[in-house]
Amino acid sequence: MASITFFSDDAAVTLIEVAQLRKVFRRPDKRPGLAGSVRHLVERKFVDKVAVDDIDLRIDAGEAVAYVGPNGAGKSTTVKMLTGVLVPTSGTVHVEGRVPHKDRIANARRIGVVFGQRTQLWWDLPVRDSLELLRDMHGLSDAEYGRNLERLDATLGLAELLPSMARKLSLGQRMRADLAAALIHRPPIVFLDEPTIGLDIAVKDKVRAFARELVAEGTTVLLTTHDLGDIEDICKRIVIIDAGRIVYDGGIAAVLAEYARERTMHFALAQAPMSLAPIGARLPGAVVSEGPSASQVDVTFDPSVVSAGQVLVAVQSEVEVVDIRIDEPAIQDVVRRMYAGELRDAPREGPDAPP
Amino acid sequence: MTAADPVLPPRLPVPAVMRANRSMARTAFRSLVTHQVSFLFGLLATAFAALSMLYLWRAVLANGPVHGFDWPHMKAYLLLTFVASSLVSSYVDYRMAGRIREGDVAMDLVRPVGYQRARFVEALGFGVYELGTGLLVVVVAALAFGGVPGPAGGEALVFAASALLVFPLRFAVVYMSGLLVFWTQNYIGVQAGRIAVVTLCSGALVPIVFLPLWAQDVLAYLPFVGMAATPALVYVGHLTGSEAWRAVGVQAFWVVVLWGLGRAMWGAASRKLTVHGG
Numbered sequence: 178m179a180s181i182t183f184f185s186d187d188a189a190v191t192l193i194e195v196a197q198l199r200k201v202f203r204r205p206d207k208r209p210g211l212a213g214s215v216r217h218l219v220e221r222k223f224v225d226k227v228a229v230d231d232i233d234l235r236i237d238a239g240e241a242v243a244y245v246g247p248n249g250a251g252k253s254t255t256v257k258m259l260t261g262v263l264v265p266t267s268g269t270v271h272v273e274g275r276v277p278h279k280d281r282i283a284n285a286r287r288i289g290v291v292f293g294q295r296t297q298l299w300w301d302l303p304v305r306d307s308l309e310l311l312r313d314m315h316g317l318s319d320a321e322y323g324r325n326l327e328r329l330d331a332t333l334g335l336a337e338l339l340p341s342m343a344r345k346l347s348l349g350q351r352m353r354a355d356l357a358a359a360l361i362h363r364p365p366i367v368f369l370d371e372p373t374i375g376l377d378i379a380v381k382d383k384v385r386a387f388a389r390e391l392v393a394e395g396t397t398v399l400l401t402t403h404d405l406g407d408i409e410d411i412c413k414r415i416v417i418i419d420a421g422r423i424v425y426d427g428g429i430a431a432v433l434a435e436y437a438r439e440r441t442m443h444f445a446l447a448q449a450p451m452s453l454a455p456i457g458a459r460l461p462g463a464v465v466s467e468g469p470s471a472s473q474v475d476v477t478f479d480p481s482v483v484s485a486g487q488v489l490v491a492v493q494s495e496v497e498v499v500d501i502r503i504d505e506p507a508i509q510d511v512v513r514r515m516y517a518g519e520l521r522d523a524p525r526e527g528p529d530a531p532p
Numbered sequence: 533m534t535a536a537d538p539v540l541p542p543r544l545p546v547p548a549v550m551r552a553n554r555s556m557a558r559t560a561f562r563s564l565v566t567h568q569v570s571f572l573f574g575l576l577a578t579a580f581a582a583l584s585m586l587y588l589w590r591a592v593l594a595n596g597p598v599h600g601f602d603w604p605h606m607k608a609y610l611l612l613t614f615v616a617s618s619l620v621s622s623y624v625d626y627r628m629a630g631r632i633r634e635g636d637v638a639m640d641l642v643r644p645v646g647y648q649r650a651r652f653v654e655a656l657g658f659g660v661y662e663l664g665t666g667l668l669v670v671v672v673a674a675l676a677f678g679g680v681p682g683p684a685g686g687e688a689l690v691f692a693a694s695a696l697l698v699f700p701l702r703f704a705v706v707y708m709s710g711l712l713v714f715w716t717q718n719y720i721g722v723q724a725g726r727i728a729v730v731t732l733c734s735g736a737l738v739p740i741v742f743l744p745l746w747a748q749d750v751l752a753y754l755p756f757v758g759m760a761a762t763p764a765l766v767y768v769g770h771l772t773g774s775e776a777w778r779a780v781g782v783q784a785f786w787v788v789v790l791w792g793l794g795r796a797m798w799g800a801a802s803r804k805l806t807v808h809g810g
Contacts, residue, residue: 202806260642261642263805278802281641282644285643288642290642292638295635295636295639296639297639297643299559301563301566301567302562306559306562307559310555310556312555313548313551313554313555313556314556316545316548316551316552
């Protein structure tokens with residue numbers, strides 16, 4: 178079966194092709210306590226957990242795709258099947274025409290993988306040693322290695338990290354080193370699985386800038402995240418997954434503009450207000466509601482209609498504010514709205530379609 | 533600027549593979565050296581066990597040889613099986629099982645190296661350290677206990693062959709027991725069981741000749757004696773000529789069979805792999 182499809186002279190090459198992909202994990206169904214464990218020895222019961230449920234996906238060369246969904250949606254499981262770590266329960270996966278779990282080593286030489294919660298670095302050794310080990314595993318010449326390292330150093334600021342022991346790095350430093358480890362062989366396909374998880378804003382921005390640069394160089398990138406902030410100016414296409422199924426595959430701009438614009442400001446007040454109506458009157462176009470307790474107020478607004486400053490002024494001129502917190506739009510909300518029928522599954526836009 | 537040269541040879545040329553192997557072994561060795569203190573404590577524990585064995589056997593053999601072992605040859609036998617037993621220590625499977633349980637095995641699988649080969653080469657790197665420390669303990673012990681007799685004459689080649697086969701054999705057994713964590717989830721029990729079986733059946737605790745006859749007959753064809761006793765028996769002259777070569781043949785047979793079984797087991801295990809979260 179030919180799985181690399183060549184289109185005429187546009188050369189839109191499908192690099193990743195996934196069809197009817199399923200992954201079911203089988204877990205022992207034990208009753209609690211020792212009695213349950215003993216009973217499990219005799220009467221073995223299992224429960225199936227469907228992590229990925231009948232997914233179809235095609236990604237062309239040079240595309241940057243955001244693969245987004247709430248925690249536990251099946252994002253990582255998909256990536257692990259694309260990288261050859263996990264064997265699918267059924268369905269097919271092809272990466273550059275190879276079946277990753279069967280041709281794992283050849284596949285590994287063509288891809289770069291970052292799992293945000295794990296590290297490729299040898300914990301007890303300086304970062305430089307881990308990179309040199311990867312150089313030898315990938316069979317890079319010293320010249321190639323030097324060039325690639327220099328290029329990574331320019332964007333990731335590696336020089337200061339190279340002599341440090343991996344276990345002594347901060348989370349942000351570790352992520353920079355891990356990005357270098359995943360990309361030292363300049364793979365044409367890169368999987369970034371939650372690369373910003375747990376990072377502070379400054380490091381997140383650095384990682385995002387790095388991802389943008391990869392995309393600009395023509396690398397095919399699949400970026401997995403549950404943080405909508407990660408994807409805005411990196412990817413044009415978004416695939417949203419929930420409970421193992423793809424619920425949306427299309428342009429990113431539409432999703433973000435329509436469904437992820439809203440911010441919510443949470444106010445803690447000195448005392449419970451008599452009524453919320455006066456605040457509402459000052460803020461047409463925003464939704465003012467009572468928070469979890471009577472002395473808390475939530476204001477949901479669209480920043481393109483009302484600014485955060487205006488909301489603050491409006492609330493402060495009616496009641497005494499003790500504390501404020503702003504919620505960024507969360508992917509869970511986008512998924513929830515999708516189920517409410519607010520977002521239609523749009524036909525997929527090609528990588529060259531206008532955003 | 534494009535991402536990378538799309539044309540890549542499907543396999544690395546042999547010199548590059550050797551370089552990768554050397555690099556993996558060196559990295560493993562260096563990382564073990566950073567854990568020196570904990571490793572040396574473990575070594576101290578086994579050294580004390582060896583010491584008590586030596587005292588015990590000296591008492592047992594005080595009234596003359598038993599089953600063909602006199603005290604000097606028993607000393608040589610015990611010290612050699614001690615060196616053999618220090619190879620492929622529990623560091624290999626402990627690390628492996630931990631990474632499988634925690635899901636870090638995912639990181640081993642995105643590297644362009646076969647899993648079993650990578651573990652073997654790492655074990656070799658650890659092995660350099662284990663062999664060095666093991667020999668050190670043995671030399672000190674030999675001096676403290678008044679030296680050991682030299683090797684039995686004319687068996688140098690068969691001894692070398694047998695000694696070389698100890699490492700891959702030990703690796704295969706330890707590797708497969710490490711893979712069991714895919715089925716058991718918990719490794720502590722498996723490891724304790726493995727250590728007990730190997731110690732007893734490899735002749736590292738008691739020479740096989742002290743066991744009941746039926747057990748000797750069974751063990752002669754199992755892989756365990758090749759993990760420690762075989763080269764030691766050749767050294768002290770209990771295995772000679774064609775009998776010695778046959779024992780080496782049994783070792784080689786098991787190396788090939790267990791290497792293949794390890795691959796098959798990995799194939800089955802990787803289908804059971806569950807990695808949740810990042």
